[in-house]
Amino acid sequence: MAQDPFKKFKGQTAAALSKALAELGVDAEPALDRPPEGMGDLAFPCFPLAKTMRKAPNMIAEEIASKVRPEGMIERVEAKGGYVNFYVRFEDLAQPALEDAVARKESFGKGEPKGVRMLLEHTSANPTGPLHVGRARNPIIGDTIARILRMAGYDLTTEFYVNDVGRQVVIMTWGVKHLKLEREPDRDEDHYRYVLYYQQANRVVEEDEGAKAQVDAMLQKLEHGDEETVRLAREACEKVLKAVTASMRRVNISYDGFTWESRFVQDGTVDRIIEKLKGSEYCKEADGAFHLELESFGITGRETKWVFTRADGTSLYTTRDLAYHMDKFKRTDVAVNVLGEDQKLGMQELAAALTIMGVEKKPEMVYYAFVSLPEGRMSTRKGTVVYIDDLVDEAVDRAYDEVKKRRTDLSEERMREIARVVGVGALRYNIIRIQAEKQIVFKWEDALNFEGASAPFVQYAHARACSILKKAGERGPAAFDARKLVSDHEKALAKLVSSFPSVIQGCADDRRAHPLAAYAQELASQFNQFYRYMPVLKAEGDVREARLALVEASMWALRNSLSCLGMEAPEEM
């Protein structure tokens, strides 16, 4: 891969600045900022030097500016308001960047292989029903970060941890075996039938002591490996899981692997871990149950105990999660977990338990706040939910209406396909555009937004680029001169395209996805301005070639951004 030209410019600028500072006898780091629009490409603030140099910042800036000789990628240097502003020579930045995009196509933006194995766990929902919008953030954030990490050069595997052990699953399984459904499921797929058993069983168990006793007995049987019970629970979970993953495929999410929680009980790992923990200096016993005392690990609050066996000797969710993480670190260098913010304390405790078990590596966490309804929190058990499948249907229907309004020349099949791609994109975009820590209140009007900061906006810019390239027809090997791009519209667009690889790296480093959504929107907006003011097909000679190259490079930046966001890029819409 060609070296990121902007990075090269930054390196040259820092070197030139260091030299100038040394000449002036000033001891300061060449720390460079990104200045606001129209004030160059990099800036050095001189305010901190005012005190030691006993001079006004604007004077210092003048002095430094006069010492820096524009060379290499630095086109000019000027002092303004206490800053030294550096301007990049446009063609030195744009020529290699646009060539790179046109040559590498879907690999434009891909980082060098990092040689690091990464395992990213996401979704990991109880297999007791379809995913609702309150849970939608997990797979969408997880899948998007996974795509970004792969693009950045990591050797990444995604995984869904299936919580098939425990009371929730038993309640559902008991319901499937003993109840007759009070009403028809809303949809045909298995998980929509099973979630009704789950909800109904929860109500019955709350009111009926006998039923509760049966569930308790079933839980005991499951934990002690009773074959028939294990088989029933496994069957129910598999049906739901299969349907859940099918639902996820509709929004372009798939998993490289699944790990079943029950595995760690059945293969004896959990028992071995319990034995080892019992030998720890942090282990205490109370009424037959064992726990670790984690106060010295910075765990605060009312309770600093981390219980890992019940009085009857059986394991808890947390114990099995410890087993899972020890298993993960046998298979990977870096583990990334996408989890709701309610899991924060649990993960802190898990990290402490890993230390006690002698495991140095710790999972990296990506936390998100929940999506709620205006009326409050969503709950599968209570049935106060908006299901993702329904949201997808609604989004696709709305998108279909929009396509039909605009296009009369397309086949029914083509319109349906565009509607699907646009609807799914809109839905994902509206989840991913918001910083994960921020709570979201779900509103249909926001989720179905097709304008402005939305996937269709980005997809539309891409379709426009494709349309130009299609009409331009076959062109020979890319030969263009970036110096022919002279307008502000062209320059701004080219610079934005050239920053795509560093946007990907930045998102990957921070394990954050929302900046990519913002970048895609900005890129599309910049492309639309270029499109409005700079005719491409009507331009002639070298100017036409240069603009076509810019369109093609923009198209790849848009398409690859969308791809990392898990959105498809239709060539027309």
Added chain:
RNA sequence: GGGCGCGUGGCCUAGUCAGGAUAUGGCACUUGCCUCCUAAGCAAGUGGUCAAGGGUUCGAAUCCCUUCGCGCCCGCCA
């Protein structure tokens, strides 16, 4: 009681980790632009005590302290 996160125009939001020039976009609203590569677009306009108060600093949305509001957590649940 303790811990973690969030608070930015009517609504949504970026920037906060690594303080810097006029606080980023979008929705809504008002007004223009399709004989010209797709108007899911472009342009212009209205709208801001960056929750409140104090501190640090040449400079604070950003760092520190206090307070308020909202969310989440502190199970022999998962």
